[in-house]
Amino acid sequence: MLIGVSIKETKLKTAEMVKVLRKREKLSQEQLAMRLNLSRITIKNLEAGKNATLDTLFKVLQYFDLLQSFADLVDRETGQQDYDSIY
Amino acid sequence: MLIGVSIKETKLKTAEMVKVLRKREKLSQEQLAMRLNLSRITIKNLEAGKNATLDTLFKVLQYFDLLQSFADLVDRETGQQDYDSIY
DNA sequence: CGATTTTGAATATTATATTATTCATTTTTA
DNA sequence: TAAAAATGAATAATATAATATTCAAAATCG
Numbered sequence: 029m030l031i032g033v034s035i036k037e038t039k040l041k042t043a044e045m046v047k048v049l050r051k052r053e054k055l056s057q058e059q060l061a062m063r064l065n066l067s068r069i070t071i072k073n074l075e076a077g078k079n080a081t082l083d084t085l086f087k088v089l090q091y092f093d094l095l096q097s098f099a100d101l102v103d104r105e106t107g108q109q110d111y112d113s114i115y
Numbered sequence: 116m117l118i119g120v121s122i123k124e125t126k127l128k129t130a131e132m133v134k135v136l137r138k139r140e141k142l143s144q145e146q147l148a149m150r151l152n153l154s155r156i157t158i159k160n161l162e163a164g165k166n167a168t169l170d171t172l173f174k175v176l177q178y179f180d181l182l183q184s185f186a187d188l189v190d191r192e193t194g195q196q197d198y199d200s201i202y
Numbered sequence: 203c204g205a206t207t208t209t210g211a212a213t214a215t216t217a218t219a220t221t222a223t224t225c226a227t228t229t230t231t232a
Numbered sequence: 233t234a235a236a237a238a239t240g241a242a243t244a245a246t247a248t249a250a251t252a253t254t255c256a257a258a259a260t261c262g
Contacts, residue, residue: 032183035173041189042169048193056238067221072240081219081249082129082167086122096119097188102128105181106135143208154251159210168219168249 036077042085043077049092050075064091123164129172130164136179137162151178 033041050060050071057071064071064087074080074088089095120128137147137158144158151158151174161167161175176182 032177032180033186035170035177035182038173038182038186038189039169041186041193045189045193058238068239069222069241070220073219076240079219080169082126082169082172083122084219085169085172086125090119090122092192093119094188094192095122095125098185099120099125099128101181101184101188102125102132105179106128106132145208155209156211156252157250160249163210166249171250 039079040077043075046071046088047075060088060091064088126166127164130162133158133175134162147175147178151175 050057055063057075058068061068061071064084066084066087070080070084074084086095086098089098137144142150144162145155148155148158151171153171153174157167157171161171173182173185176185
């Protein structure tokens with residue numbers, strides 16, 4: 029028997045990912061926020077695992093080249109799969 | 116040269132996916148909303164490509180057994196990869 | 203076809219995500 | 233180690249996501 033990840037866990041994982049990817053590119057919360065037209069507080073809350081909007085999540089995914097991966101995951105379910113995506 | 120998907124496109128893809136998966140299980144918007152402790156309006160807006168919250172998205176992903184896939188995508192970036200996930 | 207169910211849409215209200223500002227603490231770096 | 237930069241956290245204000253209600257149109261079904 030295998031239990032999947034919870035919503036809270038997923039938010040914390042997402043939070044950790046943002047922090048890791050941001051530090052990997054040596055950006056401060058302020059710098060990342062500016063590039064995404066968000067406030068530093070929004071980035072800080074996202075990295076703290078707080079709830080957020082799809083716009084905020086997708087801006088981050090797009091910046092770190094993960095938006096296409098998410099879109100692929102979505103497409104796989106609807107039968108769109110155009111497969112040859114590089115991202 | 117390859118341009119990735121846009122944020123608006125991703126929201127529309129997500130919207131379409133929710134509608135497809137919901138109909139696949141022969142659920143009305145109302146029934147799905149009740150199972151996720153959301154209002155029908157929230158489901159309707161999500162299926163219309165409107166902005167939403169992570170909680171709403173994750174509830175839907177969890178219901179359709181896609182939350183673990185998203186978590187895996189996230190883990191891959193942070194170096195957590197415990198790989199053997201079934202979902 | 204007629205009846206029922208489902209869906210889209212509008213309004214108004216509530217809950218909360220986003221923001222600006224400020225300050226204390228921590229981390230970085232010179 | 234001292235100075236500077238970055239972060240966490242609190243408050244208050246604004247924007248907007250979520251909700252309840254209602255109604256018309258569309259889809260589904262007997």
